[in-house]
Amino acid sequence: MLNTLIRKLSGHEPSKVTAKKRLQFALVCDKLEVNDETLNCLQNDIVEVISKYFEIDQTSLELKVKRDDDTSALVFNTPILCVRRRSRV
Amino acid sequence: MEGRIIVVTSGKGGVGKTTATASIGAALALEGKRVAVIDMDIGLRNLDVVLGLENRIVFNIVDVVNGRCNLRQAAIRDRRIENLFLVPASQSDNKDVLTTAGVDRAAKQLRKEFDYVIMDSPAGIERGFENSVTAADEAIVVCTPDVSSIRDADRVIGLLYSRSITPRLVVNRIIPEMVAKGDMLSHEDVMEVLSIDLAGLVPMDEQVVIATNTGMPLVLQNDSKAGQAFRRIARRLNGEPDLPVEVPSVKGGMWNRFTQKLGLK
Numbered sequence: 001m002l003n004t005l006i007r008k009l010s011g012h013e014p015s016k017v018t019a020k021k022r023l024q025f026a027l028v029c030d031k032l033e034v035n036d037e038t039l040n041c042l043q044n045d046i047v048e049v050i051s052k053y054f055e056i057d058q059t060s061l062e063l064k065v066k067r068d069d070d071t072s073a074l075v076f077n078t079p080i081l082c083v084r085r086r087s088r089v
Numbered sequence: 090m091e092g093r094i095i096v097v098t099s100g101k102g103g104v105g106k107t108t109a110t111a112s113i114g115a116a117l118a119l120e121g122k123r124v125a126v127i128d129m130d131i132g133l134r135n136l137d138v139v140l141g142l143e144n145r146i147v148f149n150i151v152d153v154v155n156g157r158c159n160l161r162q163a164a165i166r167d168r169r170i171e172n173l174f175l176v177p178a179s180q181s182d183n184k185d186v187l188t189t190a191g192v193d194r195a196a197k198q199l200r201k202e203f204d205y206v207i208m209d210s211p212a213g214i215e216r217g218f219e220n221s222v223t224a225a226d227e228a229i230v231v232c233t234p235d236v237s238s239i240r241d242a243d244r245v246i247g248l249l250y251s252r253s254i255t256p257r258l259v260v261n262r263i264i265p266e267m268v269a270k271g272d273m274l275s276h277e278d279v280m281e282v283l284s285i286d287l288a289g290l291v292p293m294d295e296q297v298v299i300a301t302n303t304g305m306p307l308v309l310q311n312d313s314k315a316g317q318a319f320r321r322i323a324r325r326l327n328g329e330p331d332l333p334v335e336v337p338s339v340k341g342g343m344w345n346r347f348t349q350k351l352g353l354k
Contacts, residue, residue, distance in 0.1 A: 014271025020278050023236050027243050027282065 032072045034065055046076055055081040091200040092123075095207050095326065096225035098249075098256075100241030102212030104233045105261040108297055108307065110209035111139045112316065113229070115306040116323030118173035122204040125164060125174045129221040130211035131187060134178035141304020142167065142175050151179040154191040160198050170306060174203070184216045189223040196224030205327075214248060222249065227326075228256035229288050234263060234274040243283055257288035259322060264293045265339045276336065289322035291315050292337035 043063045050056055062077040097110045107130075114126035127150055128136035137143040148163035153176065160176075167173040179186070199206045210221035222228065228249050232242040242258070249256045260276045267273035274282075276290050294315035300307040307316040308323075318335065325332050 016268075016271050016274050016278065019236050019274055020282065023239055023274075023282050026236075026240055030240070030244070 032065070032067065039063060039065075043076075047078075050078065052084070053086075054083055057081055092203045092206055093227060094196055094200065094225045095205065095227045095229060096210055096222050097207060097229045097231060098210035098218065098221060098245055099212065099231045099238070100214060100245040101232070101238045104231050104238050105291075105297075106212075106231050107135050107139050107209055108301070108315075109229065109231050109259055109261065109291075109319065110207050111136060112307045112319035113323050113326070114205070114207045115140075115167075115170050115173055116308045116320040117205050117207075117327055118167075118170045119308060119320070120323060120327050121172070122327060123172045123174075123202070124205045124207065125176055125199055125203045126207045126209065127176045127199075128178035128209050129217060130209065131178045131217065132180065132183045133211065134180050136209050137165075137175060137177045138304060139301055140167065140175055140306060142177075143304070146177050149177045149179040150195070151182050151186055154187055154195045160195070160202060164202075167306075169309065184211065184220070187216075187220045189219055192220045193224050214245065218245075218248075222252060222254070225254060228254045229259055229322075230256045230285070231259045231261055232279065232283075233261050234268075234276075234279055239274070239279060239282060246283060246285060256285065258283065258285045259288050259291060261291045262293045263290055263337045265337045268337075269339055287334050288325060289318055290334055290337055291318040291322075 043061065046063070047056070047058065047061065057079045060079055062075070064075050066073045066075050095113075097106050097113070099106050107128075110126050114124050118124040126136060126140070128134050129150070130136075131151060134149075137146060142165050145165050147165075148158040150163065152158045153160055153163045163176050164174040165177065167175065196206070208221045208225060211217035230242050230245055230249070232238040246256055258280065260279050263276065264273055268275045276287065280287060292314050294313055296310050296313035297307060297315050300310060300313070300316075307313055308320050310316050314337070318337075321332055321335065
């Protein structure tokens with residue numbers, strides 16, 4: 001009881017507050033994690049779509065998930081070799 | 090009418106899935122329903138010892154699925170609780186001997202024979218989990234108020250949603266004194282983190298250890314707080330969804346409650 005009083009007065013937060021914060025953060029991170037297989041599938045799909053409009057260098061593609069403290073971004077980098085000219089319908 | 094299949098799962102091991110399965114199953118049988126509890130933890134069976142039926146195993150769920158026996162041969166009738174049946178797991182196989190198609194076939198038969206079929210899922214999210222949820226209509230996710238168990242529960246809840254099952258949560262092993270002190274997550278905290286509805290709250294209870302020691306179903310011990318909590322969970326599942334959830338509270342005199350209110354104890 002005395003310990004708890006001291007903790008209250010010294011402004012230490014109870015351990016469950018720490019637990020909750022850590023949990024919420026972990027769950028957000030967990031949900032942002034993508035496996036390699038998904039990334040590969042996504043890359044193939046993106047390449048297929050882009051290739052309809054551009055000729056790209058397929059050997060130097062880069063697809064990754066970039067994470068900052070509170071945001072997460074999908075970054076796709078590809079050099080464009082040339083635009084595909086398509087005859088308009 | 091066809092029976093309902095309810096899977097009890099958690100992701101993490103050791104949070105009380107088997108105790109929950111045994112207790113909810115026994116409680117539903119005491120409510121007068123015909124109940125089968127199925128041990129899906131192939132290779133690591135335990136529901137039989139928890140229910141005190143380990144000496145009566147002849148056939149198991151793998152035999153049923155693979156057609157080596159019929160359901161009636163494998164289902165062990167509990168002699169203390171009328172209408173409670175156990176289909177044990179096989180101890181000599183591994184989780185890969187079952188396929189979801191095989192379990193689905195057995196499930197059809199189980200639905201015909203029983204009002205409730207409770208599947209005790211193994212820990213993990215691999216094959217054994219898949220086999221346990223494949224035929225389920227409903228799911229109970231069990232967790233304890235600690236970080237690792239809640240994180241795993243979140244993962245499992247996501248997997249259940251992706252199968253169009255809306256699970257309900259049982260928070261097990263709540264220690265009210267610690268919750269009052271702020272050293273254990275409260276059930277409100279857990280519900281908020283997981284955004285999920287409750288099936289019930291179960292306090293930490295020494296009677297669980299004693300019940301497991303003796304193989305006597307927990308819900309038959311009238312002085313067991315956990316047993317009573319499981320009986321209320323069963324009633325909620327069985328047509329009384331609005332039965333109020335009882336929050337495990339600190340016992341003791343006025344001074345105790347007073348200091349606890351102030352968060353000093």
